[in-house]
Amino acid sequence: MSNNTDDQRPELEPPQQPSASDLLGEALGSAARRAGLDPAKEASTGHVVWHAMGGWRGILESVLPGLVFIIVFTLTIDPGTGEGDLWLSLGLSVGIAAVFTVIRLIARQPVTAAVGGLVAAGAAAALAVFTGEASNNFIPGFITNALYGSALLISALIGWSLIGLAVGFLMGEGTAWRNDPRKRRVFFWLAISWASLFAARLAVQLPLYFADNVTALGTLKLVMGIPLFAPMVAVTWLVVRALYRTETK
Structure with a gap:
């Protein structure tokens, strides 16, 4: 008499591999959480913006090297x-x-931002020295703005807003926000707003670069840095928090 027990066992489904959007969303959500941009947490807007900028040390690390150069x-x-x-x-x-990087190492604090700033400053300096043109110190910044702006714009236009991916995984809903027309509209316009910020930087600064006006270029780079970044973080935070608070009521 044959035993058919094995034949009657249900086949186990192979584990589902995460999609590219899942992986990207998790990465963006994790980065946003480390930056303090978690809408699920109760925090004041001022605290969130301040944390996203890294406090006084983060501001100094971002501003002081460029300010000293100018x-x-x-x-x-x-x-x-x-x-x-x-x-x-x-x-x-x-x-x-x-110096900022060494201070963080001595204090055994996270050095990601400081090392990133050091690498960026070093690369920009090397380019300027190699070409002998001080204005070329700003080329890496142009490339960064172009890449970020393009990525945000394209993600919005194809319906996969990078803002939406980050928020979706922060709020534990993954890509389910794409089934909600209201959320899709909000995340679309947030991505467009951020892309516009990066585009505005290029539109204002590139003419000064081609005119070789290093002093004005460096000054405007500082003015269009944190002074514009902070309000955009605040607006994004307030809009996303309002969107999900309305949903839970």
């Missing part, structure tokens, strides 16, 4: 040639970024 370059401009001391300006800028 000040030193401007103060050392030779009236005859119209050029500032490129080596001194870049050396002090990269040196300050290195």
Whole structure:
């Protein structure tokens, strides 16, 4: 008599592999959570924005190297040639970024932001030194703005807003937000708003780059940095929090 027990056992389904959108959403959500941008947590808007900027240290790490470069370059401009001391300006800028990194290492604090700033400052300085043009110090920033802006714009246009992917995984709903027309509209316009910020930076700064106006270019880069980034973080936070609070009522 044959035993058919094995034949009657249900076949186990192979584990489902996460899709590309799942992986990207998890990565974006994790990054947003580390930056303090978790709508599920009760926190004031001011606290969220301050945490996203990294507090006073994060602001100094973002602003001071570039500020020192502009000040030193401007103060050392030779009236005859119209050029500032490129080596001194870049050396002090990269040196300050290195000091911030060392301080974090000594204090055993997360060094991701500081190291990122140091690498960016070093790459920009190397490009400027290699070409002999101080304005080329800003090229990596242009590339970053172009990449971020393009990614956000394309994601919005194809219906897979990067803002939506990040928020969806922060709120534990994955990509289910795409089935809600209201959420899709909100995340579409948020992504468009962020893309517009990056596009505005390029539209204002590129003409100054081609005009080789290093002082004005550096000044506007600082003005269009944190002073524009902070309000965008606040608006995004408030809109997303309102969207999900309305849903839970």
